Amino acid sequence: MDLLNVLAPVPMPTSHPIIHQLRHGWAWFVSVGLLVALLGVVALVLVVSATVASVVIIGVLMIIAGGAEIVMGIKSHNLSRFFLWVFGGVAYIAVGAFALAQPLVAAALFTLMLGAGMIVVGLIRVYIGSHLCNQTRRSVILAGVAAAIVGVIILIGWPTNSFVVLGVLLGLDLLVWGVSWIVLGLRLHSHHSHYIQTAAQ
16 A cells, blocks of 8 residues: 555646646655654654743734734724724734743633633534534534533643643644645655656656
8 A cells, every 4th residue: 555645645636737846846845844743743842842932923923913903003094993903903912022021821821712712613613513414514513522622621721731732732733734744745756756757658
């Protein structure tokens, strides 16, 4: 059995021109994938540091978003929208600055919000799934139940787990992302080898 077909069973459109352009750089995809996957493993090992890094990233993004909202408010010609945009932007910047100044406290708050949010999302999925047809109802309901259970587990372990939850999620995300790039690179390499063999015949 082909390992690549197991990891990525969706067939690659070998006739697509983009595939022909990317096949020469397959080694870069594999290298980047290995690097990102390694960062994911490091994040899972140094989970507290990864949690702090996640909070810092969230804080920086919130400050950028807050600044963008203030700019949009200034450019708005409506007075009520101006105050709403500016107020929202200042709030975003304040929360982002707090996250940068107190990352561990912010991690606890973000983890609490994550757990509560997953429960809400899970319940919404269960509700939506109960109104779907029989073919898709079960999968949607199971996804909702799973999300709600994860949210409950996060809240049960809060605030003790607030130092690890975000770091674990970051590590898993990097690991999955890295593996995806590796699989893509290997499939490009397989296509490149097949193209060379076909051209030589």
